[in-house]
Amino acid sequence: MTNEDRLTLLETRRHFFRDCGVGVGKLALGSLLARGLQAAVKNPMAAKPPQFPAKAKSVIYLFMAGGPSHLDMYAYKPKLQELDGQTPPESFMKGKRFAFMERMAHQKMLGSPWKFARHGNAGTWISELLPRIASTVDDIAVINTMKTENFNHAPAKVFAHTGSIVPGRPSMGAWITYGLGSESDNLPGFVALQSGPRGPRNGPLIWGSGFLPTAYQGVPFLPGSEPVFNLGSQPGVTPSRQQRALDAIRDLNTMRFEQTGDDEIATRIAAYETAFRMQTSGPDLMNLAGESKATLELYGAEPGKTSFANNCLLARRLVERGVRCVQVYHTDWDHHASIKSGMEKVCREVDRPSAALVQDLKQRGLLDQTLVIWGGEFGRTPLSDGEKGQAVGRNHHIDAYSTWVAGGGTKPGQTIGETDDIGFHAVEDQVHVHDLHATMLHLLGMDHQKLTYRFQGRDFRLTDVAGKVVAKLLA
């Protein structure tokens, strides 16, 4: 498109908006024209075709921060039950490195206090902590042999998000939007949602864009009707006043564009229009009151509150609107002590909304194109942990833990990976974090080895120099 073409487009739009007296974002035809303009400008978030036909269009990652105990939810280990209270065989401990190494010497085996049963047609083992997830188990694939690299929360979390233990690399959501852009014109392409008492460790660095352009960083949504910083206007700036200001800015920028011929100005004109659309669509997005009672009930969501349940529902609303990647955080899974009461509490909070999200997406025909991932940064030891006199818990464990996936072209109703009798090591089908990332990108239509960005003289990628697509996970 030449400068003249672009100007004609702008001219058309200007005429349209000014002379027809129609505001930006108020009219379907207006947004069509805007789309045309956006195609002309350098919009880093414009939707791009995948490298090959994709199964999934978007990703929702339900992240259980703190290291959920796989041994109490997904990995059924009767042998561990038997060994409960005994000293672990030396062969297990030899050469092993743990967090809080000094207190691991005198720990005993710890069986799960919860009952396990087989569920669904697939007969997937799930413990009584997760009755709702158990009821939708034929829609998900459980991986019991996840493997990560570092046994401390912050680095492991950074690793789970960026494929590196050193913070500052691009997060998976940033890589995905860098590769595919977004299909939403009025919402950020990559959104982070959080509930609970605090943010996850390393906060925004785990949804950051690292060395990728900042346009690809995750935008944390805040509770309330203004999910994004500065979405609301300042006092006295009524919608019509804001509109008049925006119109004038657009016209002045257009004049400058005519004079200088710099595409950046066209891009900025488009960015202001998107910003204004965000101002109008943001509150609508956040308003859950329009959801049916049945839907609210399914998730356990309550309009006006901040909860994991509300965020799961919000995640569905976001992907429905074309958002590419949503990270939903639930914190509080670090049960060194008091695992009994702790797990019961957090499982109660996440079980129903997690299952609801899968079912809701399925009912709406969105599950096929939405990859849902459920998991944390690592799992926990089959050995007890904690100080004497405290209720018992488990330490961090990185050689085997559980994660499940649903939708987006994955094969449901299966359990992948086999661990040893105490859930300590994979004996078959180990799935490394890099492999999960590679598989996620594959489902989105991208080869993890070909999604690269040159920085400081080197081609970087999400999977560093490793990663392979997990064939068994593919439908």
Place this chain on the structure above:
Amino acid sequence: MLATIMFLWLAFSVLLAAQQPVFDREVRPILERNCLGCHNQKLKMSNFSIATRTELLKGGKRGGSPARILEAIRQEGNLRMPPSYKLKQEEIAIVEKWITAGASMPESAFVKTDAKPNHWAFAPVKRPLVPEVRNAPWARTPVDRFILARLEKARMTPSPEAPKGTLLRRLFLDAAGLPPSPDELQAFLNDTRPDAWQQWVARALDSPHYGERWARRWLDQARYADSDGGSRDEPRQIWRYRDWVIRATQNDMPFDRFVLEQLAGDLLPNATNDQLIATGFHRNSPIQIEAGTDREQYRTEAVVDRVDTTGTVFLGLSVGCARCHDHKYDPISNREYYQLYAFFNSTDDWSEDRPRYNARFNNLVHVHGPLVEFAAPDVIERRNDVLLKLVTLDEKLTDYKRENKVKADDPFVKETEAEIARLQTLLPKGLEGSMIQRELPRPRETHIMLSGDYLHKGDRVYPNTPSFLGALPARETPLNRLDFARWLTARDNPLLARVAVNRIWQEYFGRGIVETENDFGTQGTPPTHPELLDWLAAELMDSGWSRKHIHRLILNSAVYRQSSEARDDLMESDPRNLLLARQTRLRLDSEIVRDVSLVASGLLSPKVGGPSVFPPQPAAAMSASQIKKVWKASSGEDRYRRGMYTFFWRVTPHPALIVFDAPNGMTACTRRNRSNTPLQALTLMNDTAFHEMAQAFALRLLRESTPGLRLDHAFRVALARQPHAKERERLQTLLATERDDLATHPEEAGKLLASTAPKDVDRLELAAWTTMARVILNMDEFITRE
């Protein structure tokens, strides 16, 4: 006759050359850049090497003939090379022609010899002759002759000079990051001296804010931040290092000295406090504080960060690639990487031999040390003594509680708590310090880490520099950082000066003479103007490493003073503006977007240096961190300081900084992205700080000008020019609408105005101008260096 034969022969060889690519000039770079990394004699991926002609013709595991190579690079079949991208069409065509013509090449074309590689950036800097040009009057400085010679060769003409107002704003923004005042503008417009421009360049470079502007660029490379960046993201004391950079830059400290003091100031004889503070450069590495962490792992990561940063910042090389294996493209072996590492491996850092972090007493001195401290020695000693006792007692107490069932009135617990309470009253608070480097009395042993893993030790190595740049001679005492810094800043180092002038250049033209400003290795882009690069590098060194001299050379040039407007003819001939037949519009840096708004509003505090400050930010901006942090907005002068003084939390940086691409402080940033996003629009339109500035701008306009001249004044303040007729008309329409609207809804005016708005102005008019001010401060031109 002879002449005719010569002519025919020449014509024939020219013809031949057109048909058959010349191996060394055309084919070699393509193969070197795209194939040799994997298909060399050492790696021999897929059992295929192209290092010799014999090997190339022999082929590899996946096929033999040169036709197979063509198939692979065309990427039509199942063998697709290179694996992650495709060669350009013209590159494929060159290889195709070359293969069709028989793939002639020297037998050992890519066989590595021990001789220094023949790569332009590794060759010594030699001062080139300034070229002759046809349009000599256009050239104001030697810089111009280099640019013009190239333009003339391409039959292109430079652009006319930008309008005077634009020029002055460009000069002031580039030199000091602040726009000119209307008075300065007027004085410049009236200045008819023949050397007026040179005078104004000198004046701009003498600005007390020059140091700030160019220090911030250096701080990007130093990955400066005010917090640790780990899980807890604790605040750290290192703003004095920032002050040191500002001062050293302002005073034009010779660049070799500037580099040396930052890398090894602590090892200089009788090091001053300033020289110690300068070593903060490599204390900017992030620190990970988390219970249960292996501190050695993170100490190792910090050393890696320092080695990689050193390579990127000073050598423009991706040495980090050699952490796990020999560098694929540049002549840095895995062993040499660890020899380099060894220089940086003996600093005193938070490691297993120091006290743990204790959240109760927040003993950050132990984590952040060594520090240079400013309290009296006896106070420092008392602090150290008491703090260590407190931490030890607390650990004892924790052990005791773990091992015993403790009742409420346990005598040991009571006693210990009482002692802790007593000690706490003795702890001096608020001691000031700055993080520095210090060498351990005995150097640590350095081993090659197999595959970069700190737990897998290979051969022991000793500090030394990479051989392709000149290894240091062996010596009885081990080489240290000071030796490294001296080696780095020596006149014969081919990289330091080239890399430095290239980074200055890129700030003025948006792109370096070497576009890959952080990769001067064989994979980087070749310089667009190699002689100019070398000439500038020679100028830097021969001027006593004066960076201001380089700034002066560039600012006085005609190439710098060109208009930045796009030209139809250039859209065709040089769409990326590589040859610089015009200037480039550049969106201002994140911090400067704030600064120009502060200047327009009249609120800017001109104070230079000092601790970081807390301008307002959205209330929820700190909510995403693990440890809750309070952001109490500064009041008074500190509320209106330049953007570069905003306290930078690595985990939760100020949103307005990040949204305009401020670097995240985790790794060295040698060139900023310039993104252009809706969140930027929301920030400028709706953010409290920017709104406050618009309100103040409006008030200033009412105070400083009469109604008829107000718009002109606004444009002079904000854009250093007069409005065009169309702009004037558009804004007058807006003003009229605003006035009408406010007349019908006067209650809205009250809301629009700041609570501090004075009573003696026409409040409706002030409210109408607040909208005008917002519009002007949101113009693309306002946040752009034209």
